[in-house]
Each structure stands twice: as C-alpha cells, then as structure tokens.
Amino acid sequence: MAATHGGANVHAQEQVETLAGSRSGLAFRLEKGLSLLIEVPAALLVLAEVVVLMMGVIWRYGLHQPLIWSDELAGILFLWLAMLGSVVAFQRGEHMRMTAIVGGLQPKWQAFFDLVAIAAALAFLALVVEPAYEFAAEEVWVTTPALEIPNSWRASALPVGILLMMITGLIRLFKTGGLRHALTALVSVAAVIGVVALLAPLFSGLGNWNLLLFFVFGVGAMVFLGVPIAFSFGLATFGYIVTTTTTPAMVIVGRMDEGMSHIILLAVPLFVLLGLLIEMTGMARAMVGFLANLLGHVRGGLSYVLIGAMYLVSGISGSKAADMAAVAPALFPEMRQRGAKPGDLVALLSATGAQTETIPPSIVLITIGSVTGVSIAALFTGGLLPAVVLGIGLAFVVWWRYRNEDLSNVRRASWREIGVSFIVALPAIALPFVIRAAVIEGIATATEVSTIGIAYTVVAGLLIYRRFDWKRLYPMLVDTAALSGAILLIIGAATAMAWALTQSGFSSTLAEVMKSLPGGTITFMAVSIMAFIILGSVLEGIPAIVLFGPLLFPIARDVGVHEVHYSMVVILAMGIGLFAPPFGVGYYAACAISRIKPDEGMKPIIGYMLAMFVGLAVVAAVPWISVGFL
Template structure:
C-alpha cells in the first residue's frame, strides 16, 4: 500500500502536476487501497493542518514582504548597500548579497527575496556588464539567506509541527545568516577579480549618510521584530502583525507610497500566496497521517540507527535526505511530512532541536535553487529568460559555498546553539 502511495507521488511529479494536488492524489490512493477507512479523514486532516495559531504568522510575514517590495523599500536598500559596498571588487554583486541579507530581516521568504530584490539587482548587474548567468546565480544563492536569518516562514512551520521554540529558531538563525552572507561575498570577490567584473567609485561620506538616512526606516524593521520578541513584548506570530503595521506605516507615511489600488493588490497577492501554501500544508498533513499510520517514522528510525547512532552521522544522513527531497518537493511539504516523522529519531540520538531546525531550514532552501523543481530557480529564470540548465551552470560554484556553510554548522553546533542559549537560555 505504501508502495502505491510513493508511485502515485512519483508519477505526479513526473507529469508536472502541482505539488498540493500530487500529495492529495497520493493520499487518496491510500484510501482507495483501504476501503474500510472513512474518507472524512482527508478533509479533517486538511483542516487540522491549517488550523494553527503558529501558522498564522505565514500570511503576515508574506504580507510584510509584499508591502516592502511594493512601497520603495527595495530601492532604498539597494541605494544604501550600493553606497556602502559598491566600490569593492564585484561591487553590484556584493550589493546583491548585502541587500538580500538586509531584506531577509523583513520578509522571511526566499521567494519574496528572489522576486523583489532579484528584479532590481539582476537588471543592475547585467546593465553594468556582469554575465546574466552569474547575476542570476548570485541572486538565487543570496535568496537562501531570507528564511535562515529571522524572521523565517519555514522556521515557523518547523516550530509548529515539531514543538520547537520559534523564538529560539529565529535567534539560532542569526549567525548562520551572517555566515552565508560572508561566505558568498568572499566567493564573489574572487570570481569578480578573476573575471574582471566592474566596481563603482567610492561614495563620499555625505552620500553614504544620505542613503543610510533614507534606508533607516527599512533597516530598523529587523530590530523592531527581533527586539520585540527578545524583549517579551510579543510572540513570533504577533511579530508578524507588528511587521505588517510597521511596513504599512513606513510605506505610506515615510516613503509616501499612497497608491491604494497597489496596496489592495498586495493584500490580494498575499491571499493567493497564503492559499497556495496552506493548500500544500493541508495536503501534506493528510499524507503525513498516512505515513504515520504506516509507521514510516519508526521504519526510518530503525533503519538509520542500524547504520549509526552517532548524532553527527545521523544528522548528516537526515540532511542528505532533505537535500534529495528538496530537489523535487516544496519546502513546506517537506517540513510537514518529514519533520514530525524524524523527531523521535532526532531526540533519541540526542541532536539539539534548534540545531536540527536551523540546519533543516537551510538545506531545504538550497532545494529552492536546485533542479528539477526549485521555485526560486523558476522565478529567476523567468526574470532573466535563462533556461534551468544555464541557471544551474552558474549556480555550481555557489552550491560549494552553501554546502560549506552547512558543513560548518554541522560540525560546529555552537554557530547555531550558542546565541539562543545566551539570549533565551534553556
């Protein structure tokens, strides 16, 4: 019966059927093979999956990111980062990474980063003489920072399904987010030096001060969100409400974006995006119930612990599985289906839950820029007109940087666990 479910999933992916529908068909195939099971379980699992206080943060962070993208915030960040690092080797590529890092503290979404910052920065890089493949690859790689550095929509999902503190996950992602930016900026420096890519003239102090002042309201967003969470003023979910309110205030009153038709469209786009994600979440919860009933989690635990009970070895095996699954399955679906099944294994071998959660987030984000079904890859290819093969060719060297960060985090757990212990404790 489990074989039929897996074959249905594989066929759905090969035929290009949308992820949520593929997961739903896989679940239906299980019920058809077990006619004694009441079909009402499927809609019940759909509703149960979406009915979560923690998951309310998803549309809020999506809306905050859409508002930032549509009210001039992206341009302000671009101008400030260009004045700050544009004169270094690989100037606009460095700007791309730094802008993504700053924007990551606002949206929590790799897709918002790729579609918002990506449109502006890819055009700027190509206009200045950078290869389009390199421009696309820098954008795709830097977009992975978004869900690692807080706030983070995938971390909200992981915290919700695994019972891990979302606040600790957020704080645990700070140092890895900084590491991602540094690793990529160093890589860009050497590539740009070798290819003789252009750089801008150094901005004067008055120019830098002017651009900093213009971007300050946007730059303050992560401070407001994280400061409120750490200060106990609001929960990570409530922080989403604050982020939306703050984005609207600076968009309308500071950056004076008062096209209310455009603002209404942001709400429409957020509603569509939320519906798409929650459809996947509901379908994934239904399929997760099937896997739970078939005791797949126990089979996985027994199979992996038979190979090794060393926490580091087990963690590496899990991450390799996530890397493979991330190439074909949406991160939300991966989290809902596999994280709950893996939690008994993770806890049984003594892997720190925050360490696991942050690593899982990064590895799944790598899947977004990996063929054949990476969503960030498709967005960037649509922006640039590249084929997925051309994009992947440009990404190869950046995969090395991304995996180097993963390896560092695996073997030096303190890169993730130290800051939450210092700030939150426990």
C-alpha cells in the same frame, strides 16, 4: 460535386470554430464573475486577520485587558482565508507544481499534461467534497469556547472551498483545452482511478508495500507529471486510506483541517503581505541603495550588495519570491553595465535565496515550529548566524570570480552620499530588529508580530518614504490570499499524508532504522542533509517539513542533536535543493524574476552551490553557530 463537398467542410469548420469561440467566451465570463465573487472576500479576510490580531496585541499589551475571543475569531477566519485563497490560486494556476520534466516535452504534450494536472486536481476535489460536507455537519455539535457558536461556522469553509475549486477547475479545464481535449484528460484520470479501485482487493494483501506504491511511486509519478503537489499528496492519501484500510474518508478531511488550522500558521499570510508592502513602499530599495553606495566601488561590490540585501530583506518579508523581486530589479541593471554576465546574476540570486532560508521570519521556520513544537522565538534567534556562514562562502566565490574586475569607470560614493543613504535606509534597516525585539520582549507572539511589522511599514511608507500606492493595495491582498492558500493547502494535504504514514507504522520503522545507523550523530546528520536536499528539490521546503519533521525531529533529540541546530541544518539543506537546477523550483522563480534564460545560469551556479554545501557542512559540524545565542 467536389466543390460543394469542400464548401460544406468549410461551413462545418466555421460552425465548430464559432461554437468553440462561444464556449470560450462563456468560460471567460464565468471565470471573471467567479473571480470577483471569490477575490473580494479573500482580500477582506486578509485585512480582517490583520485588524483582529492587531487588536489582540493592543488590548493585551497596551490596555492590559486581553480579548479572549480574538484568537478564536482569527482561527475561524483563517480557515476561510486558506480555502478561498486556494480557490484563487487554483483559478490562476498558482498551486505549486514541478514542471521541469513536462516543460521539456513537445508543446502538444505539455498542453495535454497541463490538462491532466487540472483533471487530477478535480478528481481529488470530487472525491473529498462529500466527506468534507460530512465533517462540517459533524462539527455542528461542537461549540467554540469563547464565542460560543457551532464550530461548523469554521468547518464549513472546507466543503465550500472544495466546491468552488471544482467549479473553477471545470471552467479552467474547458477554457484551456476545449471540449475534446478536456474530456480526454478527464477520461484518462478517471481510468487510472478506476484501475486503482478495481485492484483494491490486491492492495489489501500487500501490507506496508502499499506505502511504496502510493507514497513513492504514486506521488512521484504525479509530481513529475506536473500535478500540483497538494493534490498529488491528497490523491495518494485518499487512495491509500480507501483501498487498504477501513478508515472513513472523512478522517482525511479532518487531518487536512488540523494541518491548515494551526494558529501559528496565521503568520504565513501576514508575512506574505508584509513582504509585498516592503517592496511597494520603497523600503527594500532604500536598503539596497545604501549598500550599493557603501560597497559599489569594490571589485564584485554589487555582488556583495546582493548577498547583504537578500539577508536584510529576508529578515523582513519571509517570502523568497518577494525577496528576489525586491532586490533584483534594483541591482541587476547596474551590474549588467559593469559587465556581469546574466548567468552569473541569476546564479548568485538563486544562491542567496537558499542562503537566507533560515533568516526570520522565514515561513519555513514558522512551519517547523507549527509541526514539531520547537519554540518560534528560539528558531528566530538561531537562524541569523547560519545564514552569515553561508554568506561568507558566497562572498569568497564572488571575490575569486571578480578579482580582476575593471573598475576604472566606477565612481566611488562620497562619505556624504553614504551617510545620506544610510539615514534614508535606517527605518527600513530597523524593521527586522523591531520584529525580533517584539517577539523576544513578549510584546507579541510569533503569530501576531507580523501585524506590528505591517503597521510599521504602512506608517513608514506614508510618513517617511511618501510612497504608498493605494491602488496596489487590493491586488496585494488578493495575491497574499492566493499564495497563502497554495501554501496552506499543501500543509493540509501533507498533514493528512503524514498521519497515514504514521498510522501504517512507517514512522516507528524509520525511527529504528535511523537510530541503528553506524556512526551515530554524524551519520544521522549526513543522511538527513542528503535526504532534505533531495526532498527540497522535489517537494519544496514546506511539504517536506510537514511530512518528515514530526518523524525525524524526535529521532534527532534521541541521538543528541539540539532541535534548533537540526532545524537550521534541514532548512539549509532544503534551500540548496530548492534553488539547485535542474529540479529546484526556486531556481526557475529566480530566472523568471530576472528575465534570464535558465540555461545561462546552470554553469555559474555550480561554484555557488559548492560554497553553500561547504557552509552547510560547517553549520552541521558546529552546533554553536545555531544555538550559541539561545
């Protein structure tokens, strides 16, 4: 009897495993089909944006016949690119999230909170899908001025993208956790939302204490539990608006649309694509090779090369991940052979990532221009020297650490080798100057100039470096769409959240508090530095800027701080927070690219971060460093 019962249990278990396997196989097939359906148009949209903006430059500057519809068409395609890119990023699990705390839990709890993160994102999408449809339906009555078509053609991207993300999220949820665990995560999130809904009458009587509940405790809890930042912002904003105000939920979608549709942000996907092209064509490797020949024989020489290479490459790509991925593989093997410790390598790579945050065309610079109205050309000019100041600080630490390095087995490159490598690297070194000159001379706007960089890189890759892998082009376009979608969804959600904060009166209260701080400008700058270091470590640069830039920049002007100077200070402060462990996401990205364990770099990075902080203090104290060349 017992044997029969045991055989029945085994048979039942086999049936469960077979059913789970069939569900997993179905989920895999659905996911693969959906990927093809979304990734192809997303890649084509990236390509279309390059073509449309390039046509705008050629017709206006070359033929002196501006295309009045080019910017409008680019804007329509851009929102579709942002939403489809968000779907691709959601499918890949690439939406920005903080995993420092969840990553320290036991594997079973890590898996559970990963499912909760997906379920929370699904909850937000389910809550806004109907308001998004209503918003798009309302836009049918608005006609675009140049193309003269209903604006619903553009606004429809929001409900379509949200619906596709919902489908993608459900597939990921059940594929990752199975039926029981997926339902547990969904029920857990639904229970929390239900409790918040039931407490709505209580919230309505709390006044501005709701800001603390929703935007500090609520957002903080979700971010630390690993919910993607964009969805954390979205859920908190939706909860605050629906439970404490009479504002319709459709307004949230409208604010998201406004944040994601700013024409300046068109530069984001194009500079991301440019960074990938730089790596693929070998231009970054050529620059690194020249610097290695020039300084490789000096004590700590390759560390100086790393600092210089990150400076040059950052001026091209605008993407920190692309920067590090281009430089680290070219330098780290030789640095290891010379005895450099892995921890010191990843520590310096992280520090240089923070150092180069102000170098144009940084995506953070473009975001600041978008949300605060500061001139992009002025930001591009003002960002060069602050990074040099921080680089000098890093170089001093390198000199101290490597002052006794043994170079007996290191061969010094001949002047001929240096000259040849310089000639090879010259087209790559010239690219940042071409980009900046195009903006300053008025050939292209900050939005369009990336297309000039892309054209330059493609020509250089095909004709000069003879390295252009056509097979990699499609994956690069898809990667560009995914990263851009993740960034732009954060900007959209943060814009809605910033609007809610402004409507509550928080911005005016914050302005009064900051203005009344004793010590005037000095205290204001010191508080800003500490605040943005913390914000950079938790929220990363872009959402922090979108949230607090519109609030703090007017105050900076009122206390007499130049807006470009203030931009440099807050960007560098956020960079330090972003790349400083234990919370800095950028530090873990550097570890992943270097394939070095995070704990190895914890101690070596302290010296570099101290040098960065000293450099930041110098930049904050001497405005000329930021505005001297404007």
